[in-house]
Amino acid sequence: MEDLISNSLPGMRDLLPEEMGRFQLVEEHARRVFAQYGFAEIRTSILEPTELFARGIGDDTDIVGKEMYTFLDRSKRSVTLRPEATASVVRAYLQNAMYRSAGVTKLYYMGPMFRHEKKQKGRWRQFYQIGAEALGSDHPAIDAEMIEMALWLLKSLGVEAHLLLNSVGCRDCRPRYIDLLRSELNKCVTDLCEDCQRRASTNSLRVFDCKVERCQPFIETLPAISEHLCQECAEHFAKVKGCLDEAGIAYTFVPRLVRGLDYYIRTAFEIVSGELGAQNALAGGGRYDGLSEALGGPPVHALGFALGLDRLVMILPEEQSAKSQRKPELFLAYMGEAALIKVSEIARDLRHQGFSCYLDFSAGTMKSQLRMANKLGTRHVLIVGDDELARNVASIKCLDDSRQWEIAIPDIGAYLNRFRIPNS
Ligand SMILES: [Zn+2]
Numbered sequence: 123m124e125d126l127i128s129n130s131l132p133g134m135r136d137l138l139p140e141e142m143g144r145f146q147l148v149e150e151h152a153r154r155v156f157a158q159y160g161f162a163e164i165r166t167s168i169l170e171p172t173e174l175f176a177r178g179i180g181d182d183t184d185i186v187g188k189e190m191y192t193f194l195d196r197s198k199r200s201v202t203l204r205p206e207a208t209a210s211v212v213r214a215y216l217q218n219a220m221y222r223s224a225g226v227t228k229l230y231y232m233g234p235m236f237r238h239e240k241k242q243k244g245r246w247r248q249f250y251q252i253g254a255e256a257l258g259s260d261h262p263a264i265d266a267e268m269i270e271m272a273l274w275l276l277k278s279l280g281v282e283a284h285l286l287l288n289s290v291g292c293r294d295c296r297p298r299y300i301d302l303l304r305s306e307l308n309k310c311v312t313d314l315c316e317d318c319q320r321r322a323s324t325n326s327l328r329v330f331d332c333k334v335e336r337c338q339p340f341i342e343t344l345p346a347i348s349e350h351l352c353q354e355c356a357e358h359f360a361k362v363k364g365c366l367d368e369a370g371i372a373y374t375f376v377p378r379l380v381r382g383l384d385y386y387i388r389t390a391f392e393i394v395s396g397e398l399g400a401q402n403a404l405a406g407g408g409r410y411d412g413l414s415e416a417l418g419g420p421p422v423h424a425l426g427f428a429l430g431l432d433r434l435v436m437i438l439p440e441e442q443s444a445k446s447q448r449k450p451e452l453f454l455a456y457m458g459e460a461a462l463i464k465v466s467e468i469a470r471d472l473r474h475q476g477f478s479c480y481l482d483f484s485a486g487t488m489k490s491q492l493r494m495a496n497k498l499g500t501r502h503v504l505i506v507g508d509d510e511l512a513r514n515v516a517s518i519k520c521l522d523d524s525r526q527w528e529i530a531i532p533d534i535g536a537y538l539n540r541f542r543i544p545n546s
Pocket residue numbers: 291292293294295296351352353354355356
């Protein structure tokens with residue numbers, strides 16, 4: 123067995139059919155909800171120039187510094203598997219000059235992202251995100267609408283979620299705050315973990331991301347950015363909260379909530395679920411007005427969020443998980459080669475009418491075919507044997523109560539249509 127290439131890379135996994143149902147269910151909900159809010163899908167390339175993330179996320183971040191899948195392609199160019207999608211969406215927005223069209227550009231995406239993270243339960247190096255970006259407005263109402271949309275998506279899936287909210291200031295007020303933060307950090311820098319000591323001088327705001335226990339008492343005493351917002355940021359934040367109140371959306375103000383990425387300004391939020399314990403963030407997002415310029419584009423107001431699919435499917439309520447299991451509407455059982463030709467013909471006809479039909483060509487006895495139908499969760503089996511074939515009828519057997527009755531083969535389509543229960 124050692125010669126067999128039978129294992130995926132560490133941290134990588136296959137999504138098998140049982141799991142795919144739940145992924146598809148979430149994706150279908152997302153497509154519907156995002157369309158309701160006027161968002162259109164964009165699919166950007168998965169492989170990007172490394173420079174995009176170095177500039178768009180920041181060289182000093184863990185993502186860029188430690189976690190990216192970066193390599194030289196065959197033309198010796200440094201390329202990277204995307205670790206997140208916002209930088210790619212903004213790149214596509216700029217490359218296609220979408221800013222020239224009037225109004226707000228509303229885009230959503232779904233797909234795999236790649237980060238070479240430390241191995242951890244429930245964390246994958248190829249993981250899946252669904253996200254949305256709105257480019258072209260700094261109106262506080264769009265911040266609230268974006269949050270509302272993310273929460274509505276989760277609610278439509280039956281997932282209880284709660285909003286954590288903060289404002290992280292802007293390019294005017296944040297530098298002043300960071301000076302203050304830095305001077306406070308210098309007072310306790312020797313007590314902090316190695317990462318925090320580095321952050322204290324390079325990127326002080328990231329101290330708030332630290333999970334090391336001995337840093338926590340010091341982090342708690344640091345000043346919060348929300349107390350040092352400029353007039354405009356304070357007003358923007360007040361209006362976002364006002365819009366959320368209007369929409370009846372509850373939130374917890376978390377003054378120490380900062381996004382890990384440089385280009386975030388003003389509104390920052392996380393959506394958490396109580397059902398995941400300590401690692402309970404389902405989605406995170408906020409405003410990133412500075413990103414377009416960081417990528418060499420014009421100034422563009424923008425905001426977005428990303429939602430982790432791998433964790434979301436784990437906490438889908440039971441009734442939603444059940445819905446995601448697609449069962450064939452009809453299992454077609456047959457005895458003998460002549461009957462197989464007939465059931466193939468019936469299946470073809472029914473499929474063209476929109477029914478899902480399952481034919482198992484390995485099936486042997488009638489008993490084993492019924493067992494197979496049971497395993498698939500099909501409720502009705504259509505049976506054609508020599509006797510039925512001779513009379514041009516089929517038997518329909520209900521697996522719930524074992525009742526069985528006959529239908530003339532030419533009438534099957536019309537009969538099933540009359541009793542049709544939509545599958546989803
Ligand atoms: Zn400000």
